[in-house]
Amino acid sequence: MSDPASPFATEEERDLPRVNLPGKTKAAILLIFLGPETSGVIFQSLNDAEIEVLTIEIARQRKISTEDKESVLFEFEQLMMAREFYSEGGLDYAKGLLEKTVGPGKALEILSRMGTSLQVRPFEAARTADPSQLATLIQNEHPQTICLILAYLQPDKAAMILQSLPADTQTEIAKRLALMDRTSPEVTREVENYLEKKLSAVLGQDLASAGGIDSLVNILNQVDRATEKTIIETMEVQEPSLAEEVKKRLFVFEDVVLIDDRGIQRMMKEIDPKDLSISLKGVTDEVKEKFYKNMSKRAAEMLKEEMAYMGPVRIRDVDQAQQRIVAIVKTLETKGEIIIARPGEEELIG
Template sequence: MAKKKQTHKEELTGRQKAAIFLVTLGSEISSEIFKHLREDEIEILTFEIARLENIDSEQRDKVLAEFQELMIAQDFISNGGIDYARELLEKSLGNQKAVDIINRLTSSLQTRPFDFIRRTDPAHLLNFIQQEHPQTIALILAYLEPAKASIILGQLPAEKQSDVARRIATMQRTSPEILREVERVLEKKLSSVSQEDYTSAGGVESIVEILNLVDRTTEKSIIEVLEEDDPELAEEIKKRMFVFEDIVMLDDKSIQKIMREVDTSELSKALKGVDADVQDKIYRNMSKRAAALLKEDMEYMGPTRRKDVEDAQQKIVSIIRKLEEQGEVIIARSGEEDVLV
């Protein structure tokens, strides 16, 4: 039996649109998208892709245009909520088109949980949640922008800070049922929990983003407690608190101190493949002759395994962290004021 040919006059289902979209992107990009889908979703999309035949340019352009509209609307929602998104879409696309896009988005895609809280002033939100259980606070902070979450974390009682930080770092997946229970406790109702799926939030990267924005005293206090309670987790967080590329944030005097502690062979490996601004920051803090020799070493070294490069970078990061603990260098962090003592 011959496959049924799709025509642009027919109403495409969401699955068919997704299949057309993936085919249009190409196999390389689509395979990366598949890595983030569940097995049943992959099976459904694979089936739909196999059924596709002769996608005409009008179909393809219509699907791509719809996807772009949904992504723009999702971005508006993330920045200011559904009402804000609807207002902007109405101005650019008209009332009916805006309503259609918002309805499609809220019915088929899950907007970010705790959207109403994300637009709340941090000081007001702190009063609202500080008496909640640490796990509830961790769940809420994990969904906030790091800048707002850092303000709230920094204002929590000291005994709660490390507990909440640990819970964010070890958080993996939260079921819709738990999200709904938290919403019930907070006497709020989200409009985007209808999709029966698991939502990812938290994790080490999440708490690292937050800790990078809190003041140094709060950060040190949290890390010290975590070092006692969960040394492995504390070390994992510390490794990610300062990455090699962050060297560009250091002042020249600090760079020069670091260079005196770093082995040249490790430095030449660490600089392989990094952005030019990182390399330039190092070269500017070396003599012309030393910089020239370092460049020669990198050229003669040839292709280097990524693992060797990352190991060398981590060694230098460890040296920087040690020098910071000794007070020899200062790592500027967002939100921190310079204080002379």
């Protein structure tokens, strides 16, 4: 039996019952099965209100039935298929291809359900992509190509990308943007399709069978500290019990104090010394001491000297260094090489 969500499934397999779920629940289920990395990227493009709603909804999904999962993924694939057909040649083209793929009746149902969602804005994939990744992908393209892409992006995202380009390229693109009038739909679609292929090669889609709080924790471990803080604080007000469960499982840099000395020593074999010195800027003495006491006296003194010598460090750099160390901790914990003594868990006997 083929996958019912596949466009090549038989007519019976395609005729899945549509589960009547609220939109926010469908979105939460989809994010869970897209996996933490892809969902983290999507979270970066949402506003605070949207993030708060989806965060709480993801945490509520304790157990997702096979029926709900297949229905949501199937509906999502239909949506993406229709959008792809539409972007290649308009509504008539989309209707024709859908009729060949799923039959006239099902095609009409899909198009009816899509409604206004087929009013696809050009470069939608670029609008939801990470700006730094997008900048890397297009930095060597022709200035006119970059100009066209930036013209369709959100102003703040376009500004971030423009700032990352060489000065002479910035000037050339700014000039072309100012003089830009109309671009034919064919050229726009050609550039958009080219960019989407490059983006899909970099991002991909990793479907993961995670769910509920564990899935949310994995996503939060991918976002920046400011976003994480906002989400947790909002959850503490709206869903205090959920927030407490999430905090128990969410590992932040300061939680290194929950790792035993042997685990700290194992971690330090993987940590870049520069990351360690930056990550300890601004943390509590308890956290610093956790590392100092697991180093030789000389090494600890050298680390302290390095921290004093580097002077003030940008908060963003500290956060990034801490996130790299947290990633190492998560990897070692998954492998069973270190143990985190989280509050509320059984005590360990050495």
